[in-house]
Each structure stands twice: as structure tokens, then as C-alpha cells.
Amino acid sequence: MKLSVRSALKISLIYVLIGVLWILFSDRGLAILVPDPERQATWQMLKGWLYVGATALFLYLLVKRQVNHVSSLSRVNHLSQLPIRQAFDEEASEYLEQAAKDSRLVGLLLIDLDNFQAVNDVSGYCGGDRLIGEAARLLKANLPDESGLYHFGGDKFVVLASMSEPDQGEVLARRLGELVADELEAPGSEHHRLSASIGVAVSPDDSDNLDELLRFADAALLRAKREKGGVCRFHHSLYKRQLWLQQLAQELDVAVSSDIxxxxxxxxxxxxxxxxxxxxxxxxxxxxxxxxxxxxxxxxxxxxxxxxxxxxxxxxxxxxxxxxxxxxxxxxxxxxxxxxxxxxxxxxxxxxxxxxxxxxxxxxxxxxxxxxxxxxxxxxxxxxxxxxxxxxxxxxxxxxxxxxxxxxxxxxxxxxxxxxxxxxxxxxxxxxxxxxxxxxxxxxxxxxxxxxxxxxxxxxxxxxxxxxxxxxxxxxxxxxxxxxxxxxxxxxxxxxxxxxxxxxx
Missing domain, CATH: 3.20.20.450 (EAL domain)
Known part of the structure; x- marks a missing residue:
């Protein structure tokens, strides 16, 4: 906050100084260049409008720069320095469209750090915040070129990676999971290694719709967590069977109570x-x-x-x-x-x-x-x-x-x-x-x-x-x-x- 006030004071003082110099030198210059008093009055009016226009342009550029700065800050998580969900929503669809034009597959990896709440409980929120930053840097440093890494808040990260084969998404997920297990440890504990559960969905094999792809990756993540951590690849056939079994359960209720x-x-x-x-x-x-x-x-x-x-x-x-x-x-x-x-x-x-x-x-x-x-x-x-x-x-x-x-x-x-x-x-x-x-x-x-x-x-x-x-x-x-x-x-x-x-x- 102090830096913002100081910057505002500097800008105001500079602006006042420029205004004073403008008034002093423009009046003297005008008297020398235009000796006729009637013509001086006309030029004085034009000079005033010029100053107003310059002021408006200056304020516009200043506000635009500030808005862009605030907008960029609002799209980045301050802990991980990674783009947030809003940025993902804006960029991921374009990423999928471009991959489809290039006949490439896209792997969507949903990464969740296991037992992260326990880290907050033991090390405090400061320790948890440091761990989020370390995890973000570790993941970002080990992603393939042209991959996107996003922070969805808490201990959840999302990766968009271009692939040529469907299995590459699972291979990448396992490599990232091994890195987390090998490199990250809970703050204040040299023996408490962390692990990650990762759900993988592939476009267009599983879906070419971004919302569905996220939902499928989340379903795979939940399954990975039920299996005590690790990597789970979403399979559309299993998902269809799960939906079929859910429908079967509803029909069973009807069949048991039916007169037929x-x-x-x-x-x-x-x-x-x-x-x-x-x-x-x-x-x-x-x-x-x-x-x-x-x-x-x-x-x-x-x-x-x-x-x-x-x-x-x-x-x-x-x-x-x-x-x-x-x-x-x-x-x-x-x-x-x-x-x-x-x-x-x-x-x-x-x-x-x-x-x-x-x-x-x-x-x-x-x-x-x-x-x-x-x-x-x-x-x-x-x-x-x-x-x-x-x-x-x-x-x-x-x-x-x-x-x-x-x-x-x-x-x-x-x-x-x-x-x-x-x-x-x-x-x-x-x-x-x-x-x-x-x-x-x-x-x-x-x-x-x-x-x-x-x-x-x-x-x-x-x-x-x-x-x-x-x-x-x-x-x-x-x-x-x-x-x-x-x-x-x-x-x-x-x-x-x-x-x-x-x-x-």
C-alpha cells in the first residue's frame, strides 16, 4: 500500500511540475511568436484544449496500464505464480482446438497432493503455502515443451500436455507422481515424504469437450484416491458401464416394487x-x-x-x-x-x-x-x-x-x-x-x-x-x-x- 501511495504522489508532483512549466513557457513563447493580442486570445484557448487533451491521454494510458497489471495479477495465484482456473477456462479451449487442427492428442492431468491438510495441521498454513510454491516449481520444471500448468487452488494442479499417443498421458502422470514422492517433503519433517494422486483424461479419445474432459479426469482422480494414491487413467467404457449400473439400480427399485x-x-x-x-x-x-x-x-x-x-x-x-x-x-x-x-x-x-x-x-x-x-x-x-x-x-x-x-x-x-x-x-x-x-x-x-x-x-x-x-x-x-x-x-x-x-x- 505504501508503494502505491508513494507512486501516486510522484506522478502527481511530476504532473504539477509539467503543468507549471507548460503555463510559464507557453505564455512567454506565445507572446514572442504571436504579438497580436486578439490572436493571442485564440491561441490561449487552443493551448488550454491541447493541455486538456494531453491530460486525458496521459490519464487513459496510466489507467489502462494499471488495469492490465491488476488483470494479470488476478489471473495468477500469488502462492504458486501459476495461472488460475479463469485463465485455464480462457486458454484450454483454444489449446484443444489447435491440437485438433494439428491432429495431436491432449492429455489433461488433474493432480492432487495427498494428505495436504495434515501438512497444514502440523506445519501451519505458512508451511503449506511454501509447499504449494515448491510443488508448482517442481511440476513446471519437468513438463514437456508447449505444456500448460494451472493452479486450481488449494493443493490441486492441472496440466495440459500435447501428445502423439494416448498412453503418454499416463506415462507423464507417473513421472510427475514419482518426482513429487522423491523431491517434496513436509516442512519441518525430513521423513514425511509426500505423494500425489493423478487423474488422466485424453482428448479426443475420451471427449473433445473441455467440461467433460475435466469431469472425466476428476472421476479418474477420485478412483486413484480410493486406491490410496497413484495414477488412474479414465476409460470411457468403464464410465459408460458405471452409468449403466446407476441406471440399473434405479430400475431395480422399480422392478422390486412393481406389480409385474x-x-x-x-x-x-x-x-x-x-x-x-x-x-x-x-x-x-x-x-x-x-x-x-x-x-x-x-x-x-x-x-x-x-x-x-x-x-x-x-x-x-x-x-x-x-x-x-x-x-x-x-x-x-x-x-x-x-x-x-x-x-x-x-x-x-x-x-x-x-x-x-x-x-x-x-x-x-x-x-x-x-x-x-x-x-x-x-x-x-x-x-x-x-x-x-x-x-x-x-x-x-x-x-x-x-x-x-x-x-x-x-x-x-x-x-x-x-x-x-x-x-x-x-x-x-x-x-x-x-x-x-x-x-x-x-x-x-x-x-x-x-x-x-x-x-x-x-x-x-x-x-x-x-x-x-x-x-x-x-x-x-x-x-x-x-x-x-x-x-x-x-x-x-x-x-x-x-x-x-x-x-x-
Whole structure:
């Protein structure tokens, strides 16, 4: 402020001095050059207007210079000395247009310093400000020619870089991330190295629209942060799938509450591997969307677990599968045997879910001894105590429990033995490469031996070839299911299948 006042005083004094000199010398000169008093009056008026015009021009140039100076300052962050968001908005579109004319790609890198708030908390805002300046200088010194670096405020920077290949954006991002990790450290701490999360989007591969490009880079940045720092490249196909899943979640809400029956239950038989007789069936839900057709369970089950529709879907599967089998006299000893129903990990350990299941199963109390509820190994291990409570309550009514996808999680045998488990289902990933894969064969053999010693039944999933069946028989695996025996089928087909099986015995 003092410099501004001093400069203003200097300009005013100079201007007054020039004015005084102008008046003194112009009057004397005019008297010498124009002796006629009448003509002197005319020249005096012209002299006054000349002075006014010169003054106006001087003030105009002075104000214009000051405005340009203030404008340039307003486009630059005082900490990083880098152009800010306003400058980016004005320059980036032209940058993209010129790159398109030159048939070049443009990588947009969104850089965020990790845990920057912790630096402010420990070192104070002065330490954080110094770090921003150091980061800006480091990034600027290591960018390719004709690249643009902008400061979006806080600890966020944006890079525009011209490229010839899409992967160059990710390569540049990784190099900058390594530089930040190697060169920057928190003020006052020699051991606290910093890191950066970087999201990358490429024009025109991802989009040629600046707003979309920024949004895509931001989506990639958020994903990089979820993965605990690093670099993430935006992929348009993943983004489209994410949008599709979001739309699917909305349609699931409608489908669950709709009067139109969109969910159907199918049954896949389970076999005794030695006698090839039916030992039970697994109920599998299918979603027949009125417009999309058949939607894969691999798509809609995870979505339903996230948006809370998994409970009503599970209720429909339980009630319909029991109703279908009992209406055709297929459930129980004189039918297909046991009915296996999957319980989502989102429902395991939920008091509300357990109470709802108990309430819903009340009308089917006589069939409870023929029901097996399948829980994944991961779900059982993540919340053993809650899982144990659910198992005990339903086992008290006669139900049995199976650990699904066994071998894919990280089971603790100490925890497993606490649970009232009646069955282990060996995951299909260990069956796919039998009999050739010795490691898979060893895992299968060990699982079968352990289960036999513990008095637990074993079912091998995903059997698709006779060779796989023979390999399992050689290890004394008692039961299995898969396309080699039968695909999932509707109730009418299951009834015919059951009677043909019984007649062939």
C-alpha cells in the first residue's frame, strides 16, 4: 500500500511540475511568436484544449496500464505464480482446438497432493503455502515443451500436455507422481515424504469437450484416491458401464416394487457323484427386464446389494422356490432332496434381516429341515459373531448352512470351527483346470480330507467335463453340480428331469 501511495504522489508532483512549466513557457513563447493580442486570445484557448487533451491521454494510458497489471495479477495465484482456473477456462479451449487442427492428442492431468491438510495441521498454513510454491516449481520444471500448468487452488494442479499417443498421458502422470514422492517433503519433517494422486483424461479419445474432459479426469482422480494414491487413467467404457449400473439400480427399485413379476427362480440340480442321483437343487434368481431382456446376476446382484433391494429379492427367491417345489411335491426325501438358497453377505449379521427371514419362514416350518442357506466364505469370516447368531437362530428351526465359494477367501480354521457348518462348496475356480492343474488338485484333496474329518459334506461347483468328474471321484468327492450334469432349469423342466431320473434308477 505504501508503494502505491508513494507512486501516486510522484506522478502527481511530476504532473504539477509539467503543468507549471507548460503555463510559464507557453505564455512567454506565445507572446514572442504571436504579438497580436486578439490572436493571442485564440491561441490561449487552443493551448488550454491541447493541455486538456494531453491530460486525458496521459490519464487513459496510466489507467489502462494499471488495469492490465491488476488483470494479470488476478489471473495468477500469488502462492504458486501459476495461472488460475479463469485463465485455464480462457486458454484450454483454444489449446484443444489447435491440437485438433494439428491432429495431436491432449492429455489433461488433474493432480492432487495427498494428505495436504495434515501438512497444514502440523506445519501451519505458512508451511503449506511454501509447499504449494515448491510443488508448482517442481511440476513446471519437468513438463514437456508447449505444456500448460494451472493452479486450481488449494493443493490441486492441472496440466495440459500435447501428445502423439494416448498412453503418454499416463506415462507423464507417473513421472510427475514419482518426482513429487522423491523431491517434496513436509516442512519441518525430513521423513514425511509426500505423494500425489493423478487423474488422466485424453482428448479426443475420451471427449473433445473441455467440461467433460475435466469431469472425466476428476472421476479418474477420485478412483486413484480410493486406491490410496497413484495414477488412474479414465476409460470411457468403464464410465459408460458405471452409468449403466446407476441406471440399473434405479430400475431395480422399480422392478422390486412393481406389480409385474420380473424375477424368476430357476433350479440347478446337485448330484451324488458315484450314483448320479439327485441330492438337492440350488435356487438361482433371474431378472427378466421388460426392455433389456435377461439381465445377468453378476450385474444386478452387486447393484441390489448396494441399493438395498437384495432383501426383498431374497424374500421372493425363498418364498417362490419353496412354493414351487412344494406345489409339485418335489421338496424333501421323496422329491429332489434339499433346497439350497443363497444369502447375501449384506444380510449376514443384520438383526433386521434375520428377523425378516425368520418371520418369512414361519409358514414353511415343516420344510426347514430340507433347507440349506449358502453364505460365502468372505461373508462368514468378516463378521463371525453376527454370522454365528444368524446360523444358530435358523439352525434351531432345523435349517442347515453351507459355506459357498470355499477356498477363495482367507478363512481362519479357528473361526470356521465356531460356526455350525454342514457343507463346504468348493469354488469352481479350483475345478476349471482339473485334472491338469496339480495345485488345484492338491487344494481340492485337502479340502475333502478336512471336511471328512470334521463330518462336513462337500459339494464341488462348476463341473463341466467328464474328466473333471473323474478327477473329483478319484479324490472321493461325494457331491457336485455343474453343466456336465444339468443347467439351471424352470420348475416344469425340473419336474420332468426328476421323474426321468427316478425312472432310470
Amino acid at each position: 413379476d420380473q424375477f424368476h427362480v430357476m433350479f440347478q440340480p446337485q448330484y451324488d457323484l458315484r450314483s448320479h442321483t439327485l441330492t438337492g437343487v440350488e435356487a438361482l434368481v433371474r431378472w427378466h427386464h421388460p426392455e433389456r431382456g435377461l439381465v445377468s446376476p453378476e450385474d444386478f446382484i452387486p447393484v441390489s446389494e448396494n441399493n438395498g433391494t437384495i432383501l426383498p429379492i431374497t424374500e421372493q427367491v425363498i418364498s417362490r422356490s419353496i412354493a414351487l417345489l412344494t406345489s409339485h411335491d418335489l421338496l424333501g426325501e421323496h422329491g429332489v432332496g434339499r433346497l439350497s438358497i443363497n444369502i447375501s453377505e449384506k444380510l449376514v449379521g443384520s438383526e433386521l434381516s434375520c428377523a425378516r427371514l425368520e418371520e418369512m419362514l414361519e409358514p414353511y416350518a415343516e420344510y426347514m429341515p430340507w433347507l440349506t442357506f449358502e453364505i460365502t466364505e468372505t461373508a462368514a469370516m468378516e463378521n463371525v459373531d453376527a454370522c454365528l447368531q444368524m446360523m444358530q437362530r435358523l439352525c434351531a428351526q432345523g435349517a442347515r448352512f453351507s459355506i459357498d465359494d470355499f477356498g477363495t477367501g482367507f478363512s481362519s480354521l479357528l473361526k470356521l470351527k465356531q460356526l455350525p457348518i454342514h457343507e463346504l462348496k468348493i469354488d469352481r475356480s479350483f475345478i476349471d483346470e482339473l485334472p491338469g492343474n496339480k495345485d488345484d488338485l492338491a487344494i481340492v484333496r485337502t479340502t475333502i480330507l478336512m471336511a471328512r474329518e470334521l463330518g462336513i459334506q462337500v459339494v464341488a461347483e462348476g463341473i463341466e467335463t467328464a474328466e473333471q468328474e473323474q478327477a473329483l471321484l478319484a479324490q472321493s468327492c461325494p457331491q457336485g453340480q455343474g453343466y456336465f450334469f444339468a443347467r439351471p432349469m424352470q420348475i416344469d423342466a425340473l419336474k420332468l428331469f426328476f421323474h426321468s431320473q427316478r425312472n432310470s434308477i
